[in-house]
Amino acid sequence: MTIADQYVQFGSREARGNSSTYERLSSAIADDDELLGRLATLPPTKQQPNLLFGVIRLLDGPLEPYAEFRAFVLDRWPVVASEIKTRVTQTNEVGRCAALVPVLSALPQPLALIDVGCSAGLSLFPEKYAYRYGPTTIGKSAVTLDCAAVDIEPPRTLPTIVSRAGVDLNPLDITDPDAVAWLEALIWPEQQQRRDRLRAAIAIAAADPPQLMRGGLDAVPDLVAKAAQGATPVVYHTSVLYLVAPAERAAFVETLRRLPGHWISIEAPDVVDLGELPAPPDDSALNVLALDGKPLAWVRGHGQAIYGIA
Incomplete structure (x- = not known):
């Protein structure tokens, strides 16, 4: 191309x-x-x-x-x-949590979250945001995420999180004005609502900063091993692996399949091999939500909508 x-x-x-x-x-x-x-x-x-x-x-x-x-x-x-x-495109779009929560809430609780390509770690706080799936609203927060849920059951409860950790080649510090300026610069010009939401999410994260480490994909097994005892480890990545070379990407996926706990991916359909996929709902750029390598839904890039895969 x-x-x-x-x-x-x-x-x-x-x-x-x-x-x-x-x-x-x-x-x-x-x-x-x-x-x-x-x-x-x-x-x-x-x-x-x-x-x-x-x-x-x-x-x-x-x-x-x-x-x-x-x-x-x-x-x-x-x-x-x-x-x-x-610079690296490190859009830390909390709206993607609206696609994660239906899966997270259905897993054995409590959870130990590990975000790969975490940016500033704002997606490590899914239980601290509120969600509006059409007529269904769950949670109360200064941050409310709207998501159209089509052919997929909205969650009834928020997940219980007991530990959260993130890894990134260049984790962003939400107390650093330059890092915050870069996060804001990555939001598209007409989308003031996303900018306001980012600032509110930063305030939530700053009150309880997550553990973020500098590192690559090889750091994930150790983070899983150190996850809170008695919790279900959940490794996830959203719109990250396209930045990784195909061979390294495939090796990482094989590692994830062998680790204890669960693995959630939200990536473009050509990034993670999930087998044959049904046709997407339209021809826009959509990602695929998958649990342990099983496709569950098509997802709009910023979590605006999820479309269940039968």
């Missing part, structure tokens, strides 16, 4: 209906040979739209009109490229 193809697909499958600004930018970049040439000088893992757009927002660059966005990127390319090379 060319860089131009990446931007076309991002605009048509991810940004459309969610961010008209990013949809327009993606389309324009896909036809801009000079800007595509600059992106081509970056490593392949650093060419994706979310990373470029997040960096421009972090640098307070203009997003529109396109001529101003383009001039900013080209004129300040050394600074832009430097930030892109040092």
Whole structure:
């Protein structure tokens, strides 16, 4: 897939209906040979739209009109490229907890959570958020997550969590203003509600900071071994493994299958091999929610909706 193809697909499958600004930018970049040439000088893992757009927002660059966005990127390319090379798309979208909770609540309680690719660890607090699945609401919190549940039973109770730990190559410290600024820059421009929700989730996490460690996939077995005694270990990852080389990804999945407890994945359908999948509800970019390698539902990228798989 060319860089131009990446931007076309991002605009048509991810940004459309969610961010008209990013949809327009993606389309324009896909036809801009000079800007595509600059992106081509970056490593392949650093060419994706979310990373470029997040960096421009972090640098307070203009997003529109396109001529101003383009001039900013080209004129300040050394600074832009430097930030892109040092940053990683670490969107810590708490809305994805709405897809996790139906599975977490159905497992043997209490739970010891281990979040792989945890970013700032905000997804380690699923029981401290409230959820609205259509007419069904559970929990009370300063953070309420709305999720359309189609052909899937909403949870009746919140999970009981007795320990939480996260691992990331670059865990973000929610007490660090630069880390918080980066998390906010990764939220799409029209989505002020997500930005407000992020700030409220940060306040919740700051009152009870989780254990976050710097490390890679090989740290997970040790975290499982150290999970709270008497609790069910649950390892999960959401929109993370696409950043990992296929061979390393496959080896990690095999490790997860052998570990005690349970494994939850929310990844794009081509990232984790879950066998043959039924057709998705539409042609937008959807992830697959799976428990121990068994697909359960299609999930929208930020947890806005889950569609049960029969």
